[in-house]
Structure formats: C-alpha cells, structure tokens
C-alpha cells in the first residue's frame with residue numbers, strides 16, 4: 434500500500450511517517466516546510482520505500498500527479514499557529530480549507546479513496562458540555578483555526594458522499610511529544626532556555642485541557658481505522674483527565690531542573706481564540722477497545738522528557 438502524508442515533516446506527521454514505513458508501507462510525504470523540518474524525517478530517509486516532495490499543497494497542478502499514485506491519504510497539513518491565524522485571517526483559510534479542498538479534488542481524480550483527517554477539539558468552540566462528546570452541538574468555533582477545521586470536515590463528508598470515498602475524522606486533544614513545532618511545552622522550554630530565572634505564562638494558568646501523547650495519538654488513529662468502516666467515521670481522540678497550564682509550567686521547570694519563578698500575564702485565556710477549558714470525551718473510540726497508555730498529566734511529563742532528550746531535533 435502506498436500512502437501520502439500531507440504535512441509529514443511536521444510534529445505528528447513525521448512520527449506517523451516513520452511508523453508506517455516500519456510497518457512496511459510505501460510513504461510519500463508532501464510538505465512545504467513552512468512549519469515542519471526536513472530533519473524530523475532523518476530516519477525516514479533510511480527507507481527505500483520513502484519519498485519526500487517539498488511542495489505547497491495549494492499548487493494543485495503539481496499535487497495531482499503525485500496523488501494519482503497513492504491508495505490512502507493521511508491529511509495532517511494545516512496551520513498550527515492558532516494565535517497567528519487570528520491576526521492573518523486568511524492563513525487558516527489557505528493552509529487549512531483550500532489545501533483540504535485541493536487534496537480532496539486530487540483524490541477525486543485518482544484511485545485514492547481513503548482519507549484520514551487530523552481535526553481538533555477547537556471545532557466545538559467553548560462547549561457547555563464537558564467532557565465534550567462527538568454529538569455535541571451547535572458547533573461554534575471561536576478561532577479561525579477551528580472554523581477552518583470545521584469547514585474541512587464538511588468538505589470531507591461531502592466529497593466522501595459524492596465520490597465513494599471513506600473518511601476517518603479524528604478530533605484531537607492537545608498532542609504532545611518530541612518534534613513539536615509549537616504548543617505550551619515547546620514555548621516554555623524555549624523561553625526557559627533564554628531566561629532560566631523567570632517563565633512568562635500567557636493567561637492566569639488555570640486554562641485546562643486534555644493532552645494525549647503522540648504515540649497514543651498514532652495508536653488511536655490506527656485503531657479507529659481498523660475497527661470502523663463507514664462512509665464517515667468520526668472520533669474524538671483523547672486520553673483521560675485534564676492538565677492546567679500552570680501544571681505544565683511546573684512540569685517543564687522541574688524537567689529542566691530549574692527553580693524559575695512563574696509570572697502569569699493574567700486573563701482567563703492565552704490569546705483571543707484560545708479555548709480556555711477543553712475536556713474531550715474520548716469514550717466512543719475507547720468503547721471499541723482503544724486504551725491510551727498515558728493520561729493527560731503523564732503525557733505532559735513524558736513529552737517534557739522526550740523534547741528535552743531530543744533537543745538537537747526539536748528546539749534549537
């Protein structure tokens with residue numbers, strides 16, 4: 434089986450690429466390296482069955498012939514800088530919605546009929562029901578990122594229905610681990626490498642979210658793929674429990690063996706568009722038998738040590 438991973442030089446995509454190669458699949462990664470890094474793929478280049486194309490997915494004419502040779506698409510590419518998307522309001526539209534349209538349209542004219550999509554808890558907006566199940570509505574995202582992901586989901590279900598495709602849509606919790614390009618752990622380590630005495634934390638530190646280790650994320654996506662086979666298969670992908678931003682800051686400080694003071698900037702959220710309280714209900718996939726190995730707090734601690742142990746590949 435030949436698979437395409439869009440955004441495969443990013444955090445989650447690079448872990449996925451290596452795993453699928455090890456499982457004997459032929460892997461094509463398309464990434465423009467706007468956020469990802471080629472060095473995250475260094476172990477992938479050791480496989481003869483690996484191909485990397487540096488390409489902006491908005492370039493449909495170059496994308497189409499590449500998609501024509503693949504059987505399945507793992508669509509991971511997107512803008513992952515949610516705060517920046519609130520300032521440059523066409524960023525998510527282009528890197529999310531239009532890119533997803535191009536990927537689907539290219540699939541339409543090729544043999545690839547299966548798409549696995551990396552969606553997000555941000556599609557729910559500020560949900561009044563927590564833990565939030567897949568059936569929650571109305572869905573009213575508060576970020577351009579969440580709005581784009583919701584639009585992508587809708588495009589995917591329409592393409593699936595009209596062109597005999599199958600889709601697995603995963604609404605991720607916050608995913609953590611090595612090769613991160615963004616996120617609280619990444620930012621805190623970066624800040625502490627510059628100033629080891631004080632850590633500035635956006636908001637009041639009480640923001641609380643579900644966290645999932647990247648290995649559990651890959652396990653969950655593969656599990657869902659093997660256990661469901663409808664036209665559209667929709668799952669929240671999350672671990673148990675939640676973790677506050679203040680707890681993450683403490684985990685990073687202690688992981689780096691520092692004694693830094695934490696300074697909160699104040700306010701209930703990190704930035705406009707940030708959903709301050711996210712608790713995803715992952716029980717739909719868990720009822721099928723998926724069991725994440727780490728809960729939110731354990732995932733955060735493991736990720737701190739993964740990133741610190743991988744400093745030449747992650748944060749420089």
Ligand SMILES: NC(=O)c1ccc[n+]([C@@H]2O[C@H](COP(=O)([O-])OP(=O)(O)OC[C@H]3O[C@@H](n4cnc5c(N)ncnc54)[C@H](O)[C@@H]3O)[C@@H](O)[C@H]2O)c1
Nearest residue numbers: 440443444445465467468469489490510511513551605608
């Ligand atoms: N990491 C998380 O916590 C999280 C949570 C929810 C959803 N997701 C989703 O999972 C997916 C992977 O996230 P990630 O954390 O690995 O992000 P990432 O930024 O590390 O990876 C995204 C990759 O897409 C590439 N890309 C973006 N626009 C492109 C374009 N136009 N053409 C080609 N390549 C392009 C980037 O260069 C990057 O390598 C994304 O779709 C993201 O929205 C991630």
